[in-house]
Amino acid sequence: MKISTKGRYGLTIVIELAKREGQGPTSLKTIAKTHDLSEHYLEQLISPLRNAGIVRSIRGAYGGYVLAKEAHTITAGDVLRLLEGPISLVEGLENEEPAKRELWSRIRDAVKDVLDSTTIDDLANYNESDDSSGYMFYI
Numbered sequence: 296m297k298i299s300t301k302g303r304y305g306l307t308i309v310i311e312l313a314k315r316e317g318q319g320p321t322s323l324k325t326i327a328k329t330h331d332l333s334e335h336y337l338e339q340l341i342s343p344l345r346n347a348g349i350v351r352s353i354r355g356a357y358g359g360y361v362l363a364k365e366a367h368t369i370t371a372g373d374v375l376r377l378l379e380g381p382i383s384l385v386e387g388l389e390n391e392e393p394a395k396r397e398l399w400s401r402i403r404d405a406v407k408d409v410l411d412s413t414t415i416d417d418l419a420n421y422n423e424s425d426d427s428s429g430y431m432f433y434i
Contacts, residue, residue, distance in 0.1 A: 298379060304332060305340045305378040306371060306418070312350060313366035313419035320352075320359030340378065347377050366419055372410030382407055 311326045323341060327334035341360065344350045351363040362369070376382065384406070385391070385399045 298375065300336070301340060302375045302379040304337060305344060305374050307332070308337060308340060308344065308360075309349060309362070309369065309374055309415050310418050312360055312362050313415045316362060316366065320357065320361050322359040325359070343377055344374070347373075349374065349377070362415075366416035367414050369415040370411050371413045371415070371418065372407065374415070375410060382410065 307330055308323075308326055311329065312321055315321045323337045324334050326332070327337050341350065341352075345352060345360075345363075348363050349369055350360045352358065352360055372382070382403060384403050388396055388399055391399065
């Protein structure tokens with residue numbers, strides 16, 4: 296499974312809105328400028344997010360977008376499935392021999408577990424200094 300720019304930029308929109316929660320609506324222009332992305336492309340991605348109830352729009356001179364739900368209730372899997380479709384690593388899994396089918400299924404399930412246990416709040420508040428999985432090398 297390869298995540299396209301639809302999924303990556305969709306996550307960027309939702310994470311940015313979570314980071315700006317409580318500051319009022321955020322325009323797509325602001326998000327596009329902050330992340331050096333195409334505002335026109337973000338406009339295409341916001342509709343499915345709005346229709347799914349992940350974000351909501353606020354009209355007016357100071358309008359923009361806000362999260363429609365609390366960030367801790369939205370997962371990365373929610374956003375990626377919405378924009379990318381079902382999570383699958385291999386097509387035609389039923390045609391694989393049993394050992395390989397089991398391997399692909401376990402990998403798919405592991406990816407789903409990570410995506411479904413990672414909330415937008417986790418991503419918005421991620422701090423590299425909190426990452427204890429990094430290696431420390433001494434010379």
